[in-house]
Amino acid sequence: MKKTLVIFLGVTTILLLSGTAIGYAMMNKEVTITFSDKEKTVQTDVLSGSLSDALEKEGFDPAKLKSQYKPSVEWDSPIKKDGTKVNLACNCSVSLKVGGKKEKKMKTTEPTVGDFLKEQKVKVDKSDQMNATMDQKITNDLAIIIDKVEKRVQKKVEPIDYDTKKKEDPDLPKGEKKVAKKGKKGKSIYQVIAIYKNGKSMVTDKKLVEKVDPVAEVVMVGSGEAKETAAEKEDTQLSSGSRIAGLKYKKTMAAETTGYTATGNKTATGTTPRRGTVAVDPSVIPLGTRLYIPGYGQAVAEDTGGAVNGNVIDLFFDTREEAIQWGRRNVTAYILE
Incomplete structure (x- = not known):
């Protein structure tokens, strides 16, 4: 009798343990869903459902999302692994305007502005001005404007006229003139720094770097009696x-x-x-x-x-x-x- 009871208890124990294993195998799978264009992260679980089921459970419209996003897993395949991470890449509309040229409109699944510009092979210099940051997320209908800024340094020479000095000469007949020393023009040399935005001059700074003084001309004017x-x-x-x-x-x-x-x-x-x-x-x-x-x-x-x-x-x-x-x-x- 005792032996029969022991066997019965053992079988019961095995059955109970087997049921636990089966129950564990049927547990919900935790899923973490991120959107490339949003900061929001969705954490949910599914028993044997798909990504579409998980999103619908959280109040999203899968049909609408399918027209906008590209997932890292299949929309309707069952999620088999607990702790599955899914990224939904937005197939966003983006407009791009570079250097004052005509605006271009296109679609991209790149997650950030920097990734998108790399995709488009657009180089942004340190001096350029942009209305977005490189790590900014790409969102639908985002407009990116890049103004090309350039600094040009040139030299400019401006002449300086000389003065004419008149001196009386009693040895010359009155009214007569004679150049005793020829005049020579001087010059001012400037460094001109111009800032151009999209090819148009915006700011100009002129700094005097060198100056050569003019030489005055000396003219003798007769003051003596006419001979x-x-x-x-x-x-x-x-x-x-x-x-x-x-x-x-x-x-x-x-x-x-x-x-x-x-x-x-x-x-x-x-x-x-x-x-x-x-x-x-x-x-x-x-x-x-x-x-x-x-x-x-x-x-x-x-x-x-x-x-x-x-x-x-x-x-x-x-x-x-x-x-x-x-x-x-x-x-x-x-x-x-």
Whole structure:
């Protein structure tokens, strides 16, 4: 009797233990579900269900999720392992605008902005400006804007005009001028730093890095008495009444004269300039007028000039030295008959 009881208890024990094993095998499986575009994590369990069942249990619409996400396991396959981790990658719509160019729209399952830019082979420099961070999650309809910022360094040279200093010289006839020292322009050298955003200048900074001072020009201005030349003395002696140097004249005029020499051009009247050719303002002295200029001699008005205005007469000389020697003189010009 005792032996029979022991066997019965043993069988009962085996049956109980076997039931426990079967019950354990039928336990719910814990599942952790993450979304690539959300911070929220879903933890649930299923007995013998699928990912779709687990999500539906937590109040999600599997059909809607299937159109938006790509899972790391099959949607409708049974979950067999306890502690299964599932990631739902969002197939998100993203717009991308780089360097002010036209916006592009596309789909991506990359989890972060950095991963998406790497996928698109877009390089972002340290100086560039972006409206998102590299570790920011990709969400549906995310707009990413990258402004390309560039710094350009250049040198700019600006000339500095020289001053002209005038000094009186009693050894020069009054009114005459002579350059004693030629002037020389200076320069300011700047470093210009320009910031460009998408190819357009936004900020410019100019810094002086070097300066070369100009050299002033020194001009001697005659303050002495005008010297009368031998020819002028002769003219004075010969002039009497309406004659000058034996030539009849009909009127006189005060004139400012300057010397010039050959330029290779014909005169305004088509002649080749020679000594005795003078340039005049035709509104004051008509072309073809015969003149007498003390110290120069007889002349004919055959030419004009851009700087010959009013009572100004330019006298032609055969050489540059003669023209320079004459310089600028105020004389009484005689209009011959």
